[in-house]
Amino acid sequence: MSAVFTTRAAQALGHAFEVATPDRDLTDYLGDLFSGLPPGSPDPPHHYELSGPDAADRWRLSRDGLPILEEGTPAHAVATLLWRINLGVIEDTDDLVLLHAGAVDLAGVRVVLPGDTEVGKSTLVTGLMQAGAGYFGDEVVGLDLDTNAMHGYAKPVSLDAGSWPLFSDLEPQVVDHLRPFVGVQWHVQPRAIPGVEVMSRARPDLVVLPSFRAHAPTQVEPVRAATALGMLAACAFKTSITREQRLVRLARLVEQTPCFQLTYGTLAAGVDAVRALARAVARSDPDLGGGGGDVG
Amino acid sequence: MSADDPHEGLSTHMALRSRADTTLVRVEDEAVVYQQDDGPLHGINPTGLLVWERLDGDRTLAAVIDELARRFDFPRQSVTDDVMTFATQLLDHGLLEVVARVERAADESAGG
Numbered sequence: 001m002s003a004v005f006t007t008r009a010a011q012a013l014g015h016a017f018e019v020a021t022p023d024r025d026l027t028d029y030l031g032d033l034f035s036g037l038p039p040g041s042p043d044p045p046h047h048y049e050l051s052g053p054d055a056a057d058r059w060r061l062s063r064d065g066l067p068i069l070e071e072g073t074p075a076h077a078v079a080t081l082l083w084r085i086n087l088g089v090i091e092d093t094d095d096l097v098l099l100h101a102g103a104v105d106l107a108g109v110r111v112v113l114p115g116d117t118e119v120g121k122s123t124l125v126t127g128l129m130q131a132g133a134g135y136f137g138d139e140v141v142g143l144d145l146d147t148n149a150m151h152g153y154a155k156p157v158s159l160d161a162g163s164w165p166l167f168s169d170l171e172p173q174v175v176d177h178l179r180p181f182v183g184v185q186w187h188v189q190p191r192a193i194p195g196v197e198v199m200s201r202a203r204p205d206l207v208v209l210p211s212f213r214a215h216a217p218t219q220v221e222p223v224r225a226a227t228a229l230g231m232l233a234a235c236a237f238k239t240s241i242t243r244e245q246r247l248v249r250l251a252r253l254v255e256q257t258p259c260f261q262l263t264y265g266t267l268a269a270g271v272d273a274v275r276a277l278a279r280a281v282a283r284s285d286p287d288l289g290g291g292g293g294d295v296g
Numbered sequence: 297m298s299a300d301d302p303h304e305g306l307s308t309h310m311a312l313r314s315r316a317d318t319t320l321v322r323v324e325d326e327a328v329v330y331q332q333d334d335g336p337l338h339g340i341n342p343t344g345l346l347v348w349e350r351l352d353g354d355r356t357l358a359a360v361i362d363e364l365a366r367r368f369d370f371p372r373q374s375v376t377d378d379v380m381t382f383a384t385q386l387l388d389h390g391l392l393e394v395v396a397r398v399e400r401a402a403d404e405s406a407g408g
Contacts, residue, residue, distance in 0.1 A: 226326035226339035233328070233337055243333050244319050251323035 007031035009040030012085060013142050013153050014093030016044035019081065022051060025175050030078075036135070036154030036190045036198045046088060050077055057180070063088075075183030082158065082187060089140055089153060090237050096142030096151055097249045098237040103141045103152060105134030105199050106278035110150065111206045112141060112257075113274075114235040120212035120270075123163045126170070126188070127271040134197040135190040143249055145241070148203040148256065156187040166267055206281045207232070207259040208274055216265035218273050225251075228259040306384055308361060308376065311396045313353030318391050320348065331390055338389060344382050353395040357383060 005027035006020040017040070021027045030050075052059035052074075059077035061069040061084070069080045090098055101114035102125040111133075115121050122138040129135055136152030143150055159167060164186060170193065172182045190196050209223065209231055223231065232250045260277055264270035314320070320329045325342040340348060350360045357379055365375040386392045 224326065224339075224341075225324035226328050226341065229321070229323045229326075229328050230337050230339055243330070244321065247319075247321040247328065251321055251328075254323050 007034060009042060009044040010034045010037040011040040011044075012037050012089045012155065013096065013098075013140070013151060015046065015085065015088040015091070016040035017046040017048060017085060017088065018044050019048045019050065021049070023178075025178055026050070026181065029174055029178055029181070030081075033082075033156040033187050033189050036156070038200065046092075048081055048084070050081060052077070073183070074180040078181045078187070079184045082156070086139060086155070090239060093142060094240045096144060097241060097246050098239055099141050099143060099232065099250075100139070100235040100237060101141045102138040103136035103150060103204070104128045105136070105197070105202065106275060107132075107282065109205045109278040109282050110136070110199075110202045111208055111274060111278055112150065112204045112253075113208055113210055114232055115210055116235065119210055121210065122157055122159055123166065123212070123267060124210055124270050124274070126157050126159065126163070126167055126193070127267045128274060129157075129190065129193045129196045130167075131271050131275065132195060134199045136199045136202075140237070143204075143253060145245065145249055148252075149201050150204045152198075152200050154190055154198045154200070156189050159186040159188060161185075204253065204257050205285070206278060207253065207257050208277060209259070209261045210270060210274075211261070211263045212265070212270065213263055214265060216263050218265065218269045219261075219263040220273055220277065221261050223259045223261050225254050225259075228254045231261075306357075306380060306387065307397065308358040308380070309356055309398050310394050311353055311356050311398065312351045312383060312387070312392045313395050314348070314351065315391060315393050329391055336389075338386075338391065343378060347379050347382050348386075351383070351392060356398055 004022060005024045007018050007027055007030055009016060009018045019030050047064055049062045050059055058071040059074055061077050061080055063084060068084055069077055072080060099114055100116065101112050102121040103112050104125055113121055113124060125138040135154055137154055138157045139155060140153045141150050170186065170188050172186055174182055190198055229251055233247055236246050236250065258281060262273050264273055315331065318329055318331050320327050325345065327340040327345050328337050329340055330337050346364060347360060361372065361376050361379050365372045383392060
């Protein structure tokens with residue numbers, strides 16, 4: 001079967017792409033996942049193609065005609081596609097410092113949540129969205145080198161199986177023949193969460209470095225400047241931007257933004273702690289809390 | 297390094313400076329410093345930054361100690377311990393290099 005259905009072009013920070021598949025429903029499903037991203041210009045530079053299935057129900061993934069995955073299960077093919085788009089964002093965004101971080105808007109307070117893959121960023125971001133937060137992203141945020149702006153990457157939220165019991169209402173609803181594509185992770189389009197607004201660019205107001213430890217008591221501690229810079233640097237992606245440029249930009253973030261380390265033992269405790277910090281920041285800055293932190 | 301002298305090999309009569317391949321990035325009154333593009337990042341607290349700024353390869357550690365003790369009215373021995381510990385750590389990390397070792401008499405007369 002040849003690929004004939006193509007998503008609209010999407011712009012993921014510096015990475016512009018479209019995805020083609022041989023199945024209209026699959027294309028619609030993927031297009032919906034990317035619907036939080038701004039539209040890209042027609043004929044984007046990167047073209048992903050999912051093709052299949054073969055006789056063994058295996059799928060193939062290519063980018064710009066070059067194979068990425070030769071034989072994968074449907075779920076593996078979709079997971080690989082999303083992972084490669086994340087890599088494409090990192091490869092193609094050369095004018096922003098990219099931070100491995102989630103980011104949300106809590107009543108006008110823009111919160112950056114940096115952390116490695118295992119700290120539970122996506123789970124915490126999803127919990128915050130369910131509590132009313134706006135969404136910048138759950139994986140990568142970009143920091144402008146010249147301004148205070150933080151750029152969101154509103155990809156679908158990726159939830160591992162361990163988080164599914166917390167968010168049973170977010171289980172992807174797909175037509176029967178697409179069920180095999182939903183397996184390894186739940187990919188949740190942010191607007192699927194009631195009331196969630198997708199954000200694209202704003203000044204960050206608060207940095208919270210989260211660390212989930214099952215059943216641990218909640219601990220919130222301010223982080224000293226050099227320590228915060230070191231922790232943020234550990235979360236920064238290596239791109240064409242020099243290490244010194246990255247550090248100088250992150251130092252500016254530390255100087256302009258209160259930084260806290262949060263240890264939490266349950267999702268509810270983590271959500272409560274981040275919301276309390278955001279309220280405290282809003283109280284200390286009269287420009288916040290009403291969306292006054294927008295940048296052009 | 298002996299248990300008696302934690303700063304073995306380092307003397308207040310030495311002048312130190314940062315190595316040419318180190319980069320320091322300031323953040324508030326602290327800093328991080330690293331060597332080459334892939335070296336580990338080391339945090340420097342405000343006191344350490346005061347010391348770092350004075351390790352210019354001209355001033356001896358004794359002169360740095362004297363200046364900081366006078367400026368902040370701290371006991372000289374306490375400042376000496378802090379400076380020597382800091383310098384030893386940074387030398388161990390390869391972030392500093394010894395530029396010169398001056399004669400004791402000259403250093404004492406210069407350092408007051």
